[in-house]
Amino acid sequence: MRIGLLTEGGYPYVSGEAGLWCDRLVRGLARHEFDVYALSRCEQQETDGWVPLPPQVSRVRTASPWEPEDDGIVLGRRARRRFAEYYGELATALCTAAPGDPAGASQEASALEADRFANALYGLAELARDEGGLSAALRSDTAVRALERACRAPGAHRSARQARVPELLTVAARLERALRPLSLDWYEDDALGAVDLCHAASGGPAALPGLLARHFCDVPLLVTEYGVRLRAHYLTEPDAPPSIRSLLAAFHGRLAAETYRRAAVITPGNTHARRWQERCGADRAKLRTVHPGMDAAPFAEAGESPECADPRTLVWVGRIEPAKDLVSLLHAFAEIRRAEPGARLRIVGTPSGPEGAAYLAHCRGLAAQLFPDEADGPHDVGRNPVSFEETGGPELPSRADAYASAALVVLSSVVEGFPAGLVEAMFCGRATVSTDVGAVVEAIGGTGLVVPPRNPRALAEACVALLRDPERRERLGAAARARALELFTVEQNIAAFHGIYLEILSRTPARRVVLDDMGEPLPFGAPAEAHVPGRWADPAARIAVRGGPGWATDTPVAATTPVSATEGASR
Incomplete structure (x- = not known):
C-alpha cells in the first residue's frame, strides 16, 4: 500500500525529533511505499539536510511554515466576506468556555462549539483551495478584528475578555503560523489524494494535512503521538499572559479533538499520552497503545x-x-x-x-x-x-x-x-x-x-x-x-503498525472506482499488482520543483514512479 507519512520537525531531517522512529518504521516496512510530507521547524533544520532515505520512499514534499512569506494573493470582496465569517467562527469557538473550565459549558454546548470549530476550519481550507492560499488574509487586520470581537462578545471566558491588543496580535500571529498548512497544494489527487492511508507522526500541525486529505479526498487517517501537543503547550508557555495561554490552549485542544474525531485509529506511545488524548475527547475504541521501538x-x-x-x-x-x-x-x-x-x-x-x-x-x-x-x-x-x-x-x-x-x-x-x-x-x-x-x-x-x-x-x-x-x-x-x-524493541513497533495499516485499509470503503463504458463500476478494474514500486522512469528526469506559495518543495526521491491504481476497487 502507499502511505502518506506526515511529520513536523522530524523525518526526514537530520535534526528531527521523531526522525529516528520514523526512519526505523519506513525501513522495517519495505513492502509498502511511502510518500513523506514534512513541515520543518527552522532554517537550521533545512540547512542540516535529510537522513539517507531508503528506496521505498518515492517522494518527499516539504514546507517551511516558520518562514513568513507573502503569497501575493488578494482576496476579492466575496472571498473577504467568506474569510471574515469563517475566521470569526473559529475565533468564537476558541473564546467560548471549555468543558474543563470551572465555569465550563454543558456537554451539549461543548459539542456545538466543536462543530463550529470544525466547520470554520474546513471552510477556511476550502477558501484557501479556491483562492490559492490564505497567508496574507490570516495576517490581515480582518483576522485581528475578528479575534477581538470574539473575545469581547458575551459568553467569552474571562481570560479571553481580558486580552489586550498586543496579546491579540500575538495570538493572531501564532494562529496564522499554525494554519499555514491550509494554503498548501498537497490535497489534490496527485498528492495526498493518491495515497491509501495518511499516517501523522504527531498531533497538531502535522496532523492538519491529514485532516484536510480526509476532508477533500476521504483518505483514512492514523495518528501517532508520543507527546500530546496540548500538554507540550502547557509546559512550554509557563510565563505567557493568561489570555495568550488560554486562547492557544483552546486552539490546540479543539484541533486535537477534531483530529481524534476524524482519525480511524489513534496510537499513543504510552498510557500517559493516552490519558491526555482521552481528556481531549479521543474515543477509547480508537486507541491502540504502541510503545516506541528502540534499537536494542x-x-x-x-x-x-x-x-x-x-x-x-x-x-x-x-x-x-x-x-x-x-x-x-x-x-x-x-x-x-x-x-x-x-x-x-x-x-x-x-x-x-x-x-x-x-x-x-x-x-x-x-x-x-x-x-x-x-x-x-x-x-x-x-x-x-x-x-x-x-x-x-x-x-x-x-x-x-x-x-x-x-x-x-x-x-x-x-x-x-x-x-x-x-x-x-x-x-x-x-x-x-x-x-x-x-x-x-x-x-x-x-x-x-x-x-x-x-x-x-x-x-x-x-x-x-x-x-x-x-x-x-x-x-x-x-x-x-x-x-x-x-x-x-523496533521489531514489536513495526509489527504493530503493519497490523494497524491492514486493519484500517480493510475497513476503508473504496475511494477510486474504475467505471466501464456504461458508467458502471468495473470489479478488479485496477488489480492490486498494478500498484507495484519499480524503476519505471529515468532518474535524471525526476527533479525538484517548487510548489505552493513559494515555500513548499516537491522532491521525488527515488526513480520509482508507481503506476496509478485503485486499491479500493481491487480489494
Whole structure:
C-alpha cells in the first residue's frame, strides 16, 4: 500500500525529533511505499539536510511554515466576506468556555462549539483551495478584528475578555503560523489524494494535512503521538499572559479533538499520552497503545554481561536541562555519601541550548558547594564523587558504556514523556531508581524503584537500599532487560503498525472506482499488482520543483514512479 507519512520537525531531517522512529518504521516496512510530507521547524533544520532515505520512499514534499512569506494573493470582496465569517467562527469557538473550565459549558454546548470549530476550519481550507492560499488574509487586520470581537462578545471566558491588543496580535500571529498548512497544494489527487492511508507522526500541525486529505479526498487517517501537543503547550508557555495561554490552549485542544474525531485509529506511545488524548475527547475504541521501538543492539553486550565497573557508582544519563532536576539529585547524593562514603555519581549528558548550559553551570557550582573538601580538578575525576561528563571520550565511548560503568541508573526528572534513557538502561540490565513522572511507571513496571519527584530524601533512601543489596540489584536488572526486550524493541513497533495499516485499509470503503463504458463500476478494474514500486522512469528526469506559495518543495526521491491504481476497487 502507499502511505502518506506526515511529520513536523522530524523525518526526514537530520535534526528531527521523531526522525529516528520514523526512519526505523519506513525501513522495517519495505513492502509498502511511502510518500513523506514534512513541515520543518527552522532554517537550521533545512540547512542540516535529510537522513539517507531508503528506496521505498518515492517522494518527499516539504514546507517551511516558520518562514513568513507573502503569497501575493488578494482576496476579492466575496472571498473577504467568506474569510471574515469563517475566521470569526473559529475565533468564537476558541473564546467560548471549555468543558474543563470551572465555569465550563454543558456537554451539549461543548459539542456545538466543536462543530463550529470544525466547520470554520474546513471552510477556511476550502477558501484557501479556491483562492490559492490564505497567508496574507490570516495576517490581515480582518483576522485581528475578528479575534477581538470574539473575545469581547458575551459568553467569552474571562481570560479571553481580558486580552489586550498586543496579546491579540500575538495570538493572531501564532494562529496564522499554525494554519499555514491550509494554503498548501498537497490535497489534490496527485498528492495526498493518491495515497491509501495518511499516517501523522504527531498531533497538531502535522496532523492538519491529514485532516484536510480526509476532508477533500476521504483518505483514512492514523495518528501517532508520543507527546500530546496540548500538554507540550502547557509546559512550554509557563510565563505567557493568561489570555495568550488560554486562547492557544483552546486552539490546540479543539484541533486535537477534531483530529481524534476524524482519525480511524489513534496510537499513543504510552498510557500517559493516552490519558491526555482521552481528556481531549479521543474515543477509547480508537486507541491502540504502541510503545516506541528502540534499537536494542547497541546495548546487547552490556546487557549480556551485567557486571559493573564499580558497585558503588550511580549514573545519570540524558539532556541537561531544568526539567531533569539535577539539583534534587545532587542534594540526594549528598545524603547518599553520608550513608555510603565511597559512593560516586557520574552525570553524563550535554546541555540543551543556552538554558541547559546555564543550568549545567549552576549544577557544577552546587556540586562544589556540597562537596567542598573533595578534589575538583580535571585530572582528579577518580577522586571526585560527582563528575560531569559526555559520551565520546576514552572513558565513556557510548551511552551503553555509561550505563555499564555503574551499578545503578537514576532518573530525577520533574517532567518526562516516555523515558527512553530508562529503557536503554533496562536493555543494559541495570536496576533503576526513578521519579514518578510521565510514563516512568509504565516503562519500568516492577523492575525498579519509584519515588515522588522533588524529594531528595526519598531518592537517596531508595538508592542506598539498592547499593547495599547487590542481589536485589541483579534481580531487578535481569527483570528490566527481559521487560524491555519484550515491549520496547523496533521489531514489536513495526509489527504493530503493519497490523494497524491492514486493519484500517480493510475497513476503508473504496475511494477510486474504475467505471466501464456504461458508467458502471468495473470489479478488479485496477488489480492490486498494478500498484507495484519499480524503476519505471529515468532518474535524471525526476527533479525538484517548487510548489505552493513559494515555500513548499516537491522532491521525488527515488526513480520509482508507481503506476496509478485503485486499491479500493481491487480489494
